[in-house]
Amino acid sequence: MKIKIYITVILLTLFFRAEGQTEELKITGDFRNISFAEFAAFIESDFSVRVFYNPVWVKDIVINISFREVSLRSAMEQLLLPDGISFYIDKTGFIVLTGKYRVKEPGVTEPLSDTMYIYRPQDDTQQLTASKDEFQIIEIGRPTDNMAGDVTISGYMRNSETGEPVIGAAFIVDEIKTGTMTNQYGYYSLTMPKGSYHAQISCLGMKTIIRQINLYATGTLDIDLKENLIPLGSVTVTTSGGYGFQKSMAGLEKLDIRTIKLIPSGMGEPDIIKTTLLLPGVQSVGEGSAGFHVRGGSSDQNLVLLYDAPVFNSSHFFGFFSAVNSDIISDIALYKGGIPAKYGGRISSVLNIVAKDGNKKEFAGTGGISPVTAHLMIEGPIIKDRTSFLLAGRSTYSNWVLKMIDDAQLKRSRIGFYDSNFRLVHEINKQNNLELSGYISHDEFKFNNDTLYSYNNIIASAKWRHIFTEKLFGVVSLNHSNYNYDITSESEKVFSFGLRHNIDYTDIKAHFTWYPNYRHQADFGVDIGRYKVLPGEIYPAGDSSLVIPSAIQRQNAISPSFFISDEINLLDNLNINAGIRLSTFFSTGPSTVYIYHPGFPRSRSSITDTIYYGRGKTAKRYIVPELRLSVNYLISNRSSVKLSYNNTAQFIHQISNTASISPTDIWVLSDTHIKPQRGEQAAIGIYTSLLNNSLELSVEGYYKRIKNIIDFKGGASLLLNENLETDIVNLNGNARGLEFMIRKSNGRMNGWLSYTYSSIMVRSATPFPEEEINSGAGFPANYDKPHDLTLVFNYIFSRRISFSSTYSYSTGRPITYPVAAYNFGGNNILHYSDRNQYRIPDYSRLDIALTIDGNLKSKKLAHSTLTFSVINLLGRENVYSIYFKTEQNIVNGYKLSIFARPIPSISYTFKF
Amino acid sequence: MKRVVVPLISFLLMTASCITKFTPEIEGYENILVVEALLTDEYHSNYVRxxxxxxxxxxxxSSPVRGASIFIEDDLGRKKYLYEKRPGYYITDSLNFQAVSGRSYKLSISTGSSDYETPFIEMLEVPGIDSVFWEFEYSDEDIIWPPLYAYQIYLNTYDPTNTCRHFRWTYEEVYEYHLPFHYPPDSKRICWITERSTDIMINNSSALEEVYVDRMPLIYLDNRKSEKLRYKYSINVKQHSITADEYLYWDRVKKISGEIGGLYDPIPMPIEGNIYSTTDPSESVLGYFSVSSVESSRLFIQNDTIKMDFAGQYCITDTLQTLDNIAGIGTHIFVLDEIDEVGFLVSIWEKCADCTLFGSNIEPLFWNDDIK
Known part of the structure; x- marks a missing residue:
């Protein structure tokens, strides 16, 4: 209720700009046996005012009164106060009935005697434009006297301009203090008693609207939402809002694409991963390193989903750019705390990249150029309102630049990447939708004609969604993801070789959502995944090569998982999401499994037996029940506490012998010897909003245990290692952290400030002292950065010009330093400390960007935007890596900074 | 690999990256014993440092450890004690000790306060070196004088028996060096300078069908950066058979020497070899007891057929006029020069007047082996 009126009031203040003081209007006349509605119609026709009210409140009022030069305010008081109905008169000509709530005027510090009041917001707080629909009453079903029983309202929410689904939009019904949210496909369903309701529909980046609904029978209501064209208020990170209606997931962060596009992150390129790194609890090893770390998890523990298929390599250029073009994204959601039961397979987080469907109404597109890449995206209807397509591409032009340079070495070098997306969405009928999506990315580089490195991601997905009944929604999808790299070296003829690694993943998913009544929303389904991994293969390149072709035996596995969860609205202020996921994993043949003597560290010499498993035979089976629980308790209308507990399992692991992901790292599956990684996290969060909901405060704390992290024994070879299990040590980790965040979502000035204190300590878990790292003592993981401060500050000067800045500070990552030097065989050799005993200097960086929009006319042919940005404005030489060289018998340490000075860049984008 | 990519990328990003010196703060330094021990089947080359x-x-x-008691024991139980020839440098008596391939050896050290030993290590038979050869490169594309003359020296080896799968190579270079001036004493004008390899050159042939080491690059020489080829140059390459374990050791040392610590470099680790303390097993001991048989091969390069040009040497003379010109007296010597029967007293750098500062003025015995 409060919110509804609040919104209405704001709306009214801006809708018309009637002149004159409404309160000074005088009424004269006799009113006999008329309803309030008739009275309202009268004053609307005689004066330039409009009256807004809920017919339910005033239906019993019968007016029998005479006025002689009575002020409008006093007339309304005489009519309404006896019935306990408050109202508010706006100077621009609106009379708003506020029911039992009184309006508190700004500047009035004394609380009114009535504990229930609403704040009248400042005029410039939020700009909303109403559509006519707001004043219409939508009737669902035929009016009937039998108002007993529950009915279901369901439908899709769409973007009114593009026809694309609106995801995560809240549909809140004031009268029953509950609501629902649209799912990934923009579908919602809510079962509630028949009656008259006010539904508030709000979503990140969309204008909030209110619908009056008289619900008499089960029916559908599709809702079109308009985009908030002005980026005021778009830098909202969660869909919380002050009302307090929230789904119960703690640690869910959402970013919409406009936030990402506003923030200066790369070389003038909006970048999803770099923006994600600004969220509390998310860290990277260093500037320009691939992957990210969520709450103490390693980078292979994040499930990055595009079109519901996992992305195995989320970056280009080793991490300088995200693998997914931001042109195709509508928003991203990062689950770092409570992970819903429908997601599985990774233990730290889920980063769901929600792609655009393509505009169903008209052709549109964006394109642009930045110092590194050029990109173009087009979308449009094939059949208007039913079928849409989207095509996007992005590519570097660095190879062209390299050829222009007058340097023989650089001329023979190649470096570049491209990625491309395709999507087709077709509405077969109201109940059935079909989606086809594809993604391909390629990176390659070669320095001076020597070794060519190339790597590729390929994703294809087909999805059918079906509405069985208003209460049952289902999606069946077939997803495929492939990642491979190929290194070819032809420097020496007899040694010419190629080296390949390939991971091939296919799954079929059937997910259902059942909305039995407004207190429950059940999700259940099954995922069946099939993995095929080629850990490594070497082959001769060229006829004179003496290299023996050989391949490490392929790994095969089938992983069926089942899940069920229920979002229970237990009390009006208590929401519980409880679920269980049963993950199973079958490592299957053909495979040869070595059996090692249990009393010795695994090595080639401790093999006692070899077992061969034929095709399809199960060599090892893992069955892991994973519990997922989230509780959301509303303390008051402005504050809530959320608790979450989850445990997770992971059967695929990225193995690296370097501090950060490198492109030659390989993925391997769990098998007889490589145990699944297990995660367990408990988290608590407290959220509150202040100052008319414009300021949100949150504190989240977590404790996490990770088992069976895979660490590589130093010096062992990663590539073509037949007995990988002999070179692996398992680590167990403990992570904990506290995340503070203050966020202002609305207004010209918005952004957030977050501070995180966290730690991740790991220790080797092996019964054999010779396998222990640091003699079995705990040590910080490579990405342990205890203090992390982030400030995102945006200021909108006008609709055309906005300024954005980000500042990050964090403790330096741990490093292993040389502690002694000695001469050996004529060489100066360094003796290193135990693992990660030292830290590199602290990290600090300020980036700024200024965005200028070419023109404000929304109907213009092309809409262009220029972005000027400066990375590392302060010119601080942040350490990217530290290394040591022996020069003239002295060991010198050097630090490499990637962005050692301010880097200005300009990028240009256009929309049509 | 990353080291190449990062500059490439930062080049694209308008060369914003930079490398600066950095000295980390390390506290709590402790001395650790380092053992450098080489046992071969050659005459004279067994030592422990x-x-x-x-x-x-x-x-x-590094400071030497003196007065240690060291012996080498073979698998027949025979012990040979080493004696300290120089501080910290212990050698076997070559007259009554000769290691042979096929036997296993073990090293024991006692420093007085602690005792150390290695396991038995078998000396593997090494095949002969197939060839040591060079490839020549000439370039005058750039306008720099002199034009570039470069020699890349390679090695080929081959084991018909396919037994020796891991190799390590070392080499010793000797080159003739002439001072530019004919100042007395003339006996110190021509010298033979010896340099030993410091790079770790190893090869693992276990992935190949047959042990065939093809074009193993040993050293690159060019006339712009080095004087080695000006007159005559010789390289003697030694091929060591090493165990798989020793290969792994050198491979690790190689990985952590040079540049290391970058994000894409292997995470450095303390590398300990095959020497353990028997007094305190938790004590760190660095270094390696290397047991190998050796074959060698020598190559000569004489600058008389190609007649490479060299840039001028940096030695200059200064006519001594006033004492003010005598900068750094200790490093200058004074000679009497005669031009057109007029005598001048000139000062030159000591290193331009006495080549024995770098090498020996005695011609090595093998120096004319190539023309015999």
């Missing part, structure tokens, strides 16, 4: 580590930012030679 004992020293302690030094802090990273201190230059110079």
């Amino acid at each position: 004992l020293s302690y580590t030094r802090p990273v930012d201190v230059s110079g030679i």
Whole structure:
């Protein structure tokens, strides 16, 4: 209720700009046996005012009164106060009935005697434009006297301009203090008693609207939402809002694409991963390193989903750019705390990249150029309102630049990447939708004609969604993801070789959502995944090569998982999401499994037996029940506490012998010897909003245990290692952290400030002292950065010009330093400390960007935007890596900074 | 690999990256024993060098460990004690000790306070070197004088028996060096300078069908950066058979020497070899007891057929007029020069007047082996 009126009031203040003081209007006349509605119609026709009210409140009022030069305010008081109905008169000509709530005027510090009041917001707080629909009453079903029983309202929410689904939009019904949210496909369903309701529909980046609904029978209501064209208020990170209606997931962060596009992150390129790194609890090893770390998890523990298929390599250029073009994204959601039961397979987080469907109404597109890449995206209807397509591409032009340079070495070098997306969405009928999506990315580089490195991601997905009944929604999808790299070296003829690694993943998913009544929303389904991994293969390149072709035996596995969860609205202020996921994993043949003597560290010499498993035979089976629980308790209308507990399992692991992901790292599956990684996290969060909901405060704390992290024994070879299990040590980790965040979502000035204190300590878990790292003592993981401060500050000067800045500070990552030097065989050799005993200097960086929009006319042919940005404005030489060289018998340490000075860049984008 | 990519990328990003010196703060330094021990089937080459580590930012030679008792024991139980020839440098008596391939050896050290030993290590038979050869490169594309003359020296080897799968190579270069001036004493004008390899050159042939080491690059020489080829140059390459374990050791040392610590470099680790303390098993001991049989091969390069040009040497003379010109007296010597029967007293750098500062003025015995 409060919110509804609040919104209405704001709306009214801006809708018309009637002149004159409404309160000074005088009424004269006799009113006999008329309803309030008739009275309202009268004053609307005689004066330039409009009256807004809920017919339910005033239906019993019968007016029998005479006025002689009575002020409008006093007339309304005489009519309404006896019935306990408050109202508010706006100077621009609106009379708003506020029911039992009184309006508190700004500047009035004394609380009114009535504990229930609403704040009248400042005029410039939020700009909303109403559509006519707001004043219409939508009737669902035929009016009937039998108002007993529950009915279901369901439908899709769409973007009114593009026809694309609106995801995560809240549909809140004031009268029953509950609501629902649209799912990934923009579908919602809510079962509630028949009656008259006010539904508030709000979503990140969309204008909030209110619908009056008289619900008499089960029916559908599709809702079109308009985009908030002005980026005021778009830098909202969660869909919380002050009302307090929230789904119960703690640690869910959402970013919409406009936030990402506003923030200066790369070389003038909006970048999803770099923006994600600004969220509390998310860290990277260093500037320009691939992957990210969520709450103490390693980078292979994040499930990055595009079109519901996992992305195995989320970056280009080793991490300088995200693998997914931001042109195709509508928003991203990062689950770092409570992970819903429908997601599985990774233990730290889920980063769901929600792609655009393509505009169903008209052709549109964006394109642009930045110092590194050029990109173009087009979308449009094939059949208007039913079928849409989207095509996007992005590519570097660095190879062209390299050829222009007058340097023989650089001329023979190649470096570049491209990625491309395709999507087709077709509405077969109201109940059935079909989606086809594809993604391909390629990176390659070669320095001076020597070794060519190339790597590729390929994703294809087909999805059918079906509405069985208003209460049952289902999606069946077939997803495929492939990642491979190929290194070819032809420097020496007899040694010419190629080296390949390939991971091939296919799954079929059937997910259902059942909305039995407004207190429950059940999700259940099954995922069946099939993995095929080629850990490594070497082959001769060229006829004179003496290299023996050989391949490490392929790994095969089938992983069926089942899940069920229920979002229970237990009390009006208590929401519980409880679920269980049963993950199973079958490592299957053909495979040869070595059996090692249990009393010795695994090595080639401790093999006692070899077992061969034929095709399809199960060599090892893992069955892991994973519990997922989230509780959301509303303390008051402005504050809530959320608790979450989850445990997770992971059967695929990225193995690296370097501090950060490198492109030659390989993925391997769990098998007889490589145990699944297990995660367990408990988290608590407290959220509150202040100052008319414009300021949100949150504190989240977590404790996490990770088992069976895979660490590589130093010096062992990663590539073509037949007995990988002999070179692996398992680590167990403990992570904990506290995340503070203050966020202002609305207004010209918005952004957030977050501070995180966290730690991740790991220790080797092996019964054999010779396998222990640091003699079995705990040590910080490579990405342990205890203090992390982030400030995102945006200021909108006008609709055309906005300024954005980000500042990050964090403790330096741990490093292993040389502690002694000695001469050996004529060489100066360094003796290193135990693992990660030292830290590199602290990290600090300020980036700024200024965005200028070419023109404000929304109907213009092309809409262009220029972005000027400066990375590392302060010119601080942040350490990217530290290394040591022996020069003239002295060991010198050097630090490499990637962005050692301010880097200005300009990028240009256009929309049509 | 990353080291190439990062500059490439930062080049694209308008060369914003930079490399600056950085000295980390390390506290709690401790001395660790370092053992450098080489046992071969050659005459004369068995030695054990004992020293302690030094802090990273201190230059110079590690301090030797003197007065240790060291012996080598073979699998027949025969022990040979080493004697300390120089401080920290212990050798076997070549007259009554000769290691042979096929036997296993073990090293024991006692420093007085602690005892150390290695396991038995078999000396593997090494095949002969197939060839040591060079490839020549000439370039005058750039306008720099002199034109580039470069020699890349390679090695080929082959084991018909396919037994020796891991190799390590070392080499010793000798080159003739002439001072530019004919100042007396003339006996110190021509010298033979000896340099030993410091790079770790190893090869693992276990992935190949047959042991065939093809074009193993040993050293690159060019006339712009080095004087080695001006007159005559010789390289003697030694091929060592090493165990798989020793290969792994050198491979690790190689990985952590040079540049390391970058994000894409292997995470450095303390590398310990095959020497353990029997007094305190938790004590760190660095270094390696290397047991190998050796074959060698020599190559000569004489600058008389191609007649490479060299840039001028940096030695200059100064006519001594006033004492003010005598900069750094200790490094200058004064000679009487005669031009057109007029005598001048000139000062030149000591290193331009006495080549024995770098090498020996005695011609090596093998120096004319190539023309015999």
